[in-house]
Amino acid sequence: MTVIADETDIQRGVDHLRQICPHMRMIAETCGAPPLRWREHGFSGLVTTITGQQLSVSSANAIRAKMDAQLGEITALRLASASEDELRACGLSGPKIKTLRSLSEAITSGSLPFDRLADMPVEEAHAAMIKVHGIGPWTAEVYMMFCLGVPDIFAPADLALQEGAKLAMGLETRPTTKQMAEIATRWQPWRAVAARMLWAYYGHIKKRQGVVST
Structure with a gap:
């Protein structure tokens, strides 16, 4: 299994996503490459x-x-x-x-x-x-x-990802889990990097609005 192991892999995903998706390109230009967020394996x-x-x-x-x-x-x-x-x-x-x-x-x-x-x-x-x-x-x-570094997996039920997609894509309402999963198919084979980018963008917007998560 190909894995995301370091920031170089993240950048490869960002470079691919910004070429195929204008929303990802906007996020990359706004926030740069997202953090690796690697956790202990096992x-x-x-x-x-x-x-x-x-x-x-x-x-x-x-x-x-x-x-x-x-x-x-x-x-x-x-x-x-x-x-x-x-x-x-x-x-x-x-x-x-x-x-x-x-x-x-x-x-x-x-x-x-x-x-x-x-x-x-x-x-x-x-x-x-x-x-x-x-x-x-x-x-x-x-x-x-x-923890495993899988590059092409997404968490469509995550509320922050749904909100991030709503903000980045200019949607009127937050996507449902099913809708979010369908939207994420366009980001294959780097859906895990797209998720990191959406989380980063959501955090950026909330911080700008004065809402900082702890």
Whole structure:
């Protein structure tokens, strides 16, 4: 599988996208190349993705820091053996604890071929991940985008991407998940770079308007 490994790969994607899409060209001229946003590969990276769902970056980082301090090395076996009280003391909600336990069980039992995800076709890896209780399409897509470096994957249900597309394309309403997925097909085979560009543009506009995410 070809992967996005560094800023050079990001720039290759930007160069391609700005040639084929006027909206991407406008974003590139406004914001430049987006950040790599690389995350730790493997189980620890997926745990970070899960714990950060629907939280600000600062809140997610605080929870992860507590997990590292209280649990030590984050492995499937360590999470499976952790008590409910230990996990709640880290700031994890009940649903996220359930998801992490389901993930740990799927990995230790072998029902999720976690170590082979990077070598599997994108569609197969995505399908394998969302079979785990609590892991939905968004979690799988973000993990594959930032931890595996998959270049041609998108997260159409992400509200910031939908808002970014609305702003960049001058749409009257925010695209639905289905509409966003259809729009993103024009950005193949660099949809993951297009996503980074839309996130960057959305952040740029919100910062200009005085709305800064934390």
